[in-house]
Amino acid sequence: MSAKKLLQPLAAQLHASFSASGRPYAHQHIHQLLHAAIGSVSPEVDSQDNLPIQVCRDSDRQYNLYETIERAKKCLGLTDLQAVGVAEEVIEVLRAAGIGVNQVRLLLDPSFTSKTRKKAFKALCKNLDLNELGDRFVPKTATLAIAAGMAPPPKITWKDRFALAADFPIRGQSQLVEMVTRSECYLWVFPPTDHQATASASHDRYFGEQTHPSAEMGMGFTIIDSGSTRPKFPMLSKQPEETFIQYSLSAPMWFWRAQSNTWRLGNILRSKILDGAPWHNEPLSDVLPGGLKSLPRIYGCTTCQTLFVEKHSGYPDVPTQCQCGEASSTRDQNESPALNS
Structure with missing residues (x-):
């Protein structure tokens, strides 16, 4: 609009x-x-x-x-x-x-x-x-703090954003690599900012009045899965079988603290879109008219712990292969056991 x-x-x-x-x-x-x-x-x-x-x-x-x-x-x-x-x-x-x-x-x-x-x-x-x-x-947003010289800019290339989003937590495997390897997922760039489930991609906060200023900011994208079917009335056995689709979304956050002066991976904010739920219906078509197939499929490599997408004309700068050199075009032919099980 x-x-x-x-x-x-x-x-x-x-x-x-x-x-x-x-x-x-x-x-x-x-x-x-x-x-x-x-x-x-x-x-x-x-x-x-x-x-x-x-x-x-x-x-x-x-x-x-x-x-x-x-x-x-x-x-x-x-x-x-x-x-x-x-x-x-x-x-x-x-x-x-x-x-x-x-x-x-x-x-x-x-x-x-x-x-x-x-x-x-x-x-x-x-x-x-x-x-x-x-x-x-004092700025209230990370972006204005950066523009005003109060915080350094993060590395914003897609390669840098994907590398940070796939960073390891304190222990264990990358949450996002594990997610996109386990499920069919899509990259949603700049999703709507007025919807509760997708607004996190544009999250923008600066806490400059603290003793040690800090900031957090969305990376401009969220990852959405292909959805899972859920019963509308699980507690009513006599109710005819009716279902809705629950889509899970994950938006990685940048986090900065003045002491370290370095942007790192902060939270990964989780949200859901409930398409057809009787208590809170949120049709996916309202926020994504083209449907999931209008988005590029996103993959992860468990060997080098990187994220990459299928080749898509709308996203020429986004990585399309992992650091091991496996291109997304061959990924569908060699899906991980988790997807084939």
Whole structure:
């Protein structure tokens, strides 16, 4: 969904609120205020850069109060006091809707040029500005902490992300390699940010007010299995046999702590999508219209403990063979015993 369509209901809501208060501001001016608050600068700039403005449920984002006040004074001709009230209402509506730039996608998505990425994060860093004197808030997201120089950037190539995601826990085998070897699984890149089960891929938090700052951030992908069939009414023996499909998802997290100053594998956040469950139906087609077959199959090698995917035109930079040199094209012919059992 485009930013304009996503913000249109909020603009209508604000227009109705302002009109009821005797302030019938034009929709175009309200859109200016919304973009100023988000940090995407303006509708014109957003249209040019096509930033990922989305409903982001798993990020503690900040909005640009100072710039919104200044834009309200300029566009609407308000006094300082009037502009503060309008700006606070705009930000309250955005915060309630959870709308902002998906900063994890902005950092990781190669479709954004380096120039666009730098310009966008420079604007987003202004969300930390408290006033014209340069006083600043502490970032609440890992991405802004990186952009502001408070944390180093992680290694973001697919090879580096897969290597870290497949890292060993304290003891035992890599959880993700074991998972994709045991079950048929798929790589889901930048899944929807507004769904509870998939929002973890864009998780974005920075804890800068601690004695020792830390941060955690999603790697921009989740791994989803092919689903398992479950009975809808297991306790009712007389009920006709009805089933639903439960999909299990795993999203690896980066974790950083100031003492070590190194990004490592943190949690692997688990979630489920219950397609057809009588108590909480979540059709997979609502969040993945193309179905699992629209995603690349992901594999793991238990010898070198690496992840790789089948060749797919939509993912040219993702590894398609393990470190042992086994290509994904031969994997289906030599499935592990776990899959054939």
